[in-house]
Amino acid sequence: MVIALLTDFGDFYPGVMKGVIRKITESEVIDITHIITPQNVLEGAFLLYHSYRYFPEGTVFVAVVDPGVGGDRRAVAVRTTNYWFVGPDNGLIYPAASDDGIKEIYLIKNSISEISGSISTTFHGRDIFAPAAALIKEGKIHERYFEKTESGLEALELFEFEVGGDEIRCLVPYIDRFGNAVTNIKKDVLKELNAREFWFDGVRIPLVERYEDVEVGEPLAIIGSFETLELSVREGNFSEKYNVRGRRLRLRWS
Amino acid sequence: MVIALLTDFGDFYPGVMKGVIRKITESEVIDITHIITPQNVLEGAFLLYHSYRYFPEGTVFVAVVDPGVGGDRRAVAVRTTNYWFVGPDNGLIYPAASDDGIKEIYLIKNSISEISGSISTTFHGRDIFAPAAALIKEGKIHERYFEKTESGLEALELFEFEVGGDEIRCLVPYIDRFGNAVTNIKKDVLKELNAREFWFDGVRIPLVERYEDVEVGEPLAIIGSFETLELSVREGNFSEKYNVRGRRLRLRWS
Amino acid sequence: MVIALLTDFGDFYPGVMKGVIRKITESEVIDITHIITPQNVLEGAFLLYHSYRYFPEGTVFVAVVDPGVGGDRRAVAVRTTNYWFVGPDNGLIYPAASDDGIKEIYLIKNSISEISGSISTTFHGRDIFAPAAALIKEGKIHERYFEKTESGLEALELFEFEVGGDEIRCLVPYIDRFGNAVTNIKKDVLKELNAREFWFDGVRIPLVERYEDVEVGEPLAIIGSFETLELSVREGNFSEKYNVRGRRLRLRWS
Numbered sequence: 001m002v003i004a005l006l007t008d009f010g011d012f013y014p015g016v017m018k019g020v021i022r023k024i025t026e027s028e029v030i031d032i033t034h035i036i037t038p039q040n041v042l043e044g045a046f047l048l049y050h051s052y053r054y055f056p057e058g059t060v061f062v063a064v065v066d067p068g069v070g071g072d073r074r075a076v077a078v079r080t081t082n083y084w085f086v087g088p089d090n091g092l093i094y095p096a097a098s099d100d101g102i103k104e105i106y107l108i109k110n111s112i113s114e115i116s117g118s119i120s121t122t123f124h125g126r127d128i129f130a131p132a133a134a135l136i137k138e139g140k141i142h143e144r145y146f147e148k149t150e151s152g153l154e155a156l157e158l159f160e161f162e163v164g165g166d167e168i169r170c171l172v173p174y175i176d177r178f179g180n181a182v183t184n185i186k187k188d189v190l191k192e193l194n195a196r197e198f199w200f201d202g203v204r205i206p207l208v209e210r211y212e213d214v215e216v217g218e219p220l221a222i223i224g225s226f227e228t229l230e231l232s233v234r235e236g237n238f239s240e241k242y243n244v245r246g247r248r249l250r251l252r253w254s
Numbered sequence: 255m256v257i258a259l260l261t262d263f264g265d266f267y268p269g270v271m272k273g274v275i276r277k278i279t280e281s282e283v284i285d286i287t288h289i290i291t292p293q294n295v296l297e298g299a300f301l302l303y304h305s306y307r308y309f310p311e312g313t314v315f316v317a318v319v320d321p322g323v324g325g326d327r328r329a330v331a332v333r334t335t336n337y338w339f340v341g342p343d344n345g346l347i348y349p350a351a352s353d354d355g356i357k358e359i360y361l362i363k364n365s366i367s368e369i370s371g372s373i374s375t376t377f378h379g380r381d382i383f384a385p386a387a388a389l390i391k392e393g394k395i396h397e398r399y400f401e402k403t404e405s406g407l408e409a410l411e412l413f414e415f416e417v418g419g420d421e422i423r424c425l426v427p428y429i430d431r432f433g434n435a436v437t438n439i440k441k442d443v444l445k446e447l448n449a450r451e452f453w454f455d456g457v458r459i460p461l462v463e464r465y466e467d468v469e470v471g472e473p474l475a476i477i478g479s480f481e482t483l484e485l486s487v488r489e490g491n492f493s494e495k496y497n498v499r500g501r502r503l504r505l506r507w508s
Numbered sequence: 509m510v511i512a513l514l515t516d517f518g519d520f521y522p523g524v525m526k527g528v529i530r531k532i533t534e535s536e537v538i539d540i541t542h543i544i545t546p547q548n549v550l551e552g553a554f555l556l557y558h559s560y561r562y563f564p565e566g567t568v569f570v571a572v573v574d575p576g577v578g579g580d581r582r583a584v585a586v587r588t589t590n591y592w593f594v595g596p597d598n599g600l601i602y603p604a605a606s607d608d609g610i611k612e613i614y615l616i617k618n619s620i621s622e623i624s625g626s627i628s629t630t631f632h633g634r635d636i637f638a639p640a641a642a643l644i645k646e647g648k649i650h651e652r653y654f655e656k657t658e659s660g661l662e663a664l665e666l667f668e669f670e671v672g673g674d675e676i677r678c679l680v681p682y683i684d685r686f687g688n689a690v691t692n693i694k695k696d697v698l699k700e701l702n703a704r705e706f707w708f709d710g711v712r713i714p715l716v717e718r719y720e721d722v723e724v725g726e727p728l729a730i731i732g733s734f735e736t737l738e739l740s741v742r743e744g745n746f747s748e749k750y751n752v753r754g755r756r757l758r759l760r761w762s
Binding site: 008009010011012013015016018019020022023029035038039067068069070071072116117118120121122123126127 | 510512514536538539540541542543555558559561562563564567682684685686717718719720730731732733735738743745
């Protein structure tokens, strides 16, 4: 069985989490990403939702994007139809867990930090979530550290957008290393709109099926690997070239 | 057996590839790098060439720097004397594979994407190359997904350079995190030139045997770990300090 | 048994080290970090000291931040009460190794590079330290490559600071991805000072127990996960906002 990590921790902290996990269990650990934009719960939730299904059954996902660490938000472990999700209850794991089908929700008690021997108010990845994942992987969901709850998870909606006239207001949950602006407009919505081209800041962006349909350096819109609308530049960087800041976008379409 | 990854994907996408691989096979996966300069096939080919020999026999390399993804370039799996190389046929795997000795070339069919359950025109790392590598590692090179071909690989020459008078025009396939400018001038070429110092933009750069041969902060030329000429600053950053942009370099020498 | 890596190598070079290790032994390899600030031995030592204890007994740590590579500094392998530490003898491994209790020190001979088949004066991570760690993990500490020594390690003090009047001069060994400035002022020192707030460049920074004790965007001082004083901005970036450059800090306190 695999433990998979998705955080905004950058470097070092994930390494410590792996030490903690490896002290408890021999589980293989796979990094999904550790460079979620700091504190960006939407981005984390979007990437977890779009990656979990590619992992083997039984994978325990540890997702930590946690602006409320040390505060009152709950720490949870969620058993779904095929997986486990461990993390703060702030919306981060909701889209993936509810998509797979939530079966049981456990609160993780702070006392679990006695396993790593450290309790901080700033690094629950090490003190709470890593030991919880390792114990789950070992099948040791004991009452000392886990308490079943009937109250549901904090919800978060990934695919909200507005259409008004010829304008779409949508989100850009993820900008990847190539500068592709990955929107939350799903493939089937695009079909309904019957869109063939978009305008962003006065620039015309044709909807194409493959990068090669435009010249190198030209902008394009495409159904990307998330099965949502992506804005790209062929062999270039859309977000830099067209100055996509923030995570909200207005597009005109026709 | 090991699967080793080299891509320009940055974060997230490699994590998904590992999920796909791990769903098919229990193989260990090692990251060589995922921050090849986006679309820079030369850099990827150079780094693959200089790393493959350090891996155990039987390693399956998955290399993806793929500006032509979704277009007409072929997807290939190449068996060499000691290894397998999987990736787009755009020159990326040619130097390493031909160095080790090409034995067989297979085309990978798009139908292989039925394994991950996704087919995109933008992320063949997930949909084509990861499943191909996992199947190869399992010894399942079935006709359903692989088709042997007799036509050779797209070639790419790593070590081309020009010498004219006292000037060398060479490439800088890689700039590492320390700002070392790694050129494609091989050790034996340097010996032939009998060079003892270089000039770059009017700056004199002595050829030394170890960093300590110059003062901290001073530039130096050295045979680096690639066994080619490298330009460095002792405990500093050559490429920033001397403004190395692009990947072509003119050096005077004596 | 685990081999854990901590370097300033960035990308690519750590992948090659893993190939070298994996060719010799089937050991699992865990990355602690590879983005130590280039040449910053203090940062590396601080992070190694604060992570080693979270790893399972018997872990072999390979730590390489090595401005003196190719020069006269010694290459060492140190057996401590519970672990092994391999790296340059420049202070980097001293705090962790001496904290765990040094039992034996071995010099690693350059001849060990015959295993990887490469010897460079620039990349001892590949040619010296990776093979040494793999052999140690295999229990093969043979005289051909290792020579026991009685002379101690180069020392390095992590927790030096000065208090004068109402001013503390301390170090910032680590700035994390969130911009938290992690100082070397230990929890118990803070208690002695009986400090309740700090001033940095005229800005008042309250000492709090959790991020939520200040408003979003406000600065705060907190005992962080290193059990030292950290300067943060709630859901923001302290080091960017207050322009923390370099690694020395003056704080007023009361």
